[in-house]
Every structure is written in C-alpha cells, then in structure tokens.
Amino acid sequence: GQQLNQSPQSMFIQEGEDVSMNCTSSSIFNTWLWYKQDPGEGPVLLIALYKAGELTSNGRLTAQFGITRKDSFLNISASIPSDVGIYFCAGQMNYGGSQGNLIFGKGTKLSVKP
C-alpha cells in the first residue's frame, strides 16, 4: 500500500530545543493531518491543514501544507518532556465524489531529555 515518506525516524533532543519533522509524497493530497501517539494509546489529532500553502499553529506547534500539495512539515518550539511520543503525518485525497482514505507516514519518535 501507499505510504508517505516521513523523516526523521527518530529524534533525541534536549528540553527547550526546537523540533522539525516532515512528510513527502509522490502524490498530491487535499488534506494533511498531524497526529501524536503516546505509548499504548491511540493517535490524537494535533493539526489539520486543508489548503496548499496554509500555515497553522496550535500552541507551540506549527504545521504547513506545502505549495505543491506533496509535502508538509511540523515544528515544535521549546520542547518539553511531555512532547515525548510518536508523531504521524497523514495525507488524504478526495477523488471526485468519493471519499479518500488516509495514508500514514511511518512516524517520528521523539525523545526529550530534561
């Protein structure tokens, strides 16, 4: 099945540092979503992007929908220990009258050292 290219796979950072991760695809998406998953839990939606070029913030999180509609990035500023988890990007395509399913990246595992 189709998957997105998400990088990096993992990150080890110091508390207070900024974090950046991105997803790229060979396909165009209408929607980009970013989720965070804590160990043993389901993913929780962080940010949803619906327009090419759109830049959206949610607290210390900022995400952008790439102009080409084939990529997106997520930045976390001033990281804190509770930012630890796995971050997933997901792209969604709508074909005419049908409703497209989500395609997920493999995740970026973030570790924060106090």
Place this chain on the structure above:
Amino acid sequence: DGGITQSPKYLFRKEGQNVTLSCEQNLNHDAMYWYRQDPGQGLRLIYYSQIVNDFQKGDIAEGYSVSREKKESFPLTVTSAQKNPTAFYLCASRPLGQANTEAFFGQGTRLTVV
C-alpha cells in the same frame, strides 16, 4: 461524552482461535476504519466501511473479517488464518460528505498470541 471506544484494551489469544475486537462510536460518523500497528511500520489499513452493510478491504485484509450492521459499530475478527496477529489494533472514524474532515482514533487494543 462523544467518542470512539475500543475494547478490550488488552487481549490474549491462543493459536488457532478467532477473536473479535470491538469498536463503537457515538459521533454519528459515516466511515470507520481498522488499522494495524507494528513497531517501525506505522499504521496499515486492514478494512474500512463508509456505509452500513458495506465494507472494503484495505492493504492487509488477509486473515481478518469485519461487519457493519450498525452505523455505530465496526467489529474486527482476527481469524486463525492470520499468521502473525500479535500487534496493536486501532479503530478510527470520520464523517463523510463534508469538505474538510478528520479521522478520530480509539485508544487501541493490544492483541497478543500466547
């Protein structure tokens, strides 16, 4: 509270047994999904349903079966034909028929074959 509920949280199965994982949502969402998550693999789509009494295979449907008799419920059966069933299973739902929609996840069921 509106939401999507998976049960049980943990499930143990003997080899050769079928088991059924429950997923219920009271969000009035049309579409429901089942994903399998393995370490380093991201989320892989097993089955999805966009309407009652109809469902479609995802990327890794072999060894699994589903039903959608009610809008609120989308149970997943892991059959004995699934050769490597130990994994974390996630159910999601989202509304259809709107321009911008996001998928919401349950808390997951961890299935272990003993």
